[in-house]
Amino acid sequence: MTDFADIWSYLSREPLIWLTTTLAAYAVGDACFRAANRAPIVNPVLIAVILLGSLLWLTGTPYATYFAGAQFVHFLLGPATVALAVPLALNIHRLQRALLPVIAALLAGSLAAMASALAIAKAFGADHALLATLAPKSVTAPVAIGISDSLGGSPTLTAVLVILTGITGAVIATPLLNLLRLKDWRARGFATGTASHGIGTARAFQVNPVAGAFAGLGMALNAILTALLAPWVLGFF
Template sequence: MENLTATWEWLSTSPLLALTLTVGVYWAADKLWERSGRHPLLTPLLITVTVISIVLVVAGIDYSAYADGASILTILLGPATVALALPLHRQASHVKEAAPMVLGAVLVGAFFSIISGYWVTLWLGGSTELAASMAPKSATTPIAMALAEQIVGLAPLAVLFVMVAGLAGAVIGPKILDLVRVTDPRARGLAMGVASHGVGTSRAFQEGQTQGAFSGLAMGLTGLTVSLIITWLVP
């Protein structure tokens, strides 16, 4: 029994468990999503986050130990983001033609994202700290963490709100765009990238290369724009 306990204690803090759990659950979620006809509520990332959260709670595994074990996957986010430059390069001619639309969408989207995150939270009775953590939700995770701390928010809460924004955009974003009859692939990509950053960009690539390229561009520009204007909009 003691050997079994010692083995579990070692395994629960081992990077092997975190990597196997993350990759295995995502693979299964992706297969489930494909078999369901790509139902929006069965998006692989949403299912993966839910299942892993349940496993960590039931098994009593400390989140920090899991995060440290899966850190190699976090490191790979950098190269994956840089790789978005390839489809963007292939769509360079379309990007140049749509430059005014791109800049306008990014500026308006970043502005209202910060306003809705901060001031609406205060209006609903939330604390200043909660509102500051919500404000940079449309920036990518590293940027949102730094900005939240700069405006006296909480970095872990900012990460949570970034994830919620990304998942919500990936799940219901395309449906909303269909509902309001947005059919231009460039506009759809911009909307997904501005509102839901990396997760939305991944979803946009499922619609097409043009959507994905414009979403990747919008994601990068939105992170930059939010960084520049958030201190003007948040006291």
């Protein structure tokens, strides 16, 4: 046991170990997802988060140490987000035919995401800092962190809430939209991307390419609109 502890103490200081561990955790999550016939509840990101969180807790590894090694994955979020423009460009004719519904859905989705979270938190006695932290929870992480910081919230807690929101959306979106008998892939995708940003968008692409393209659009537009409206909406609470 002592030998293992010594070996781990050495390995944990090497950045490559955390990048490898992150990729391995996601590979395990993806394998479970496929084995479960792509059931939404078996979300690969959720499984990877649980595995990595458990490992960090068991080994007593600070998050800063982990992030120093795994930050290359974080860097790739930027190019991956920009790449979402490709499927959207391929579906631009569908967007042009649904421009007004998209604008209406964007306004409704963005305002509902912020107002519902703030109203519930306010009812439980949350202070201004916590409300500012919650407001951008449905926005992709880099933008949400910036919004939270500018409003006086906690960027670190906002990042956690963003991940939880994304995972929740990815898990419940398909069953909920099926229950609502919503069959238009544009509407399904846009709703998922607006409510649960990148993680929800990834799930939408797994279900249907048109849904994925519109989910990417919803994620991008909601980030812009939330940045503009969050101070105003927060002012009501």
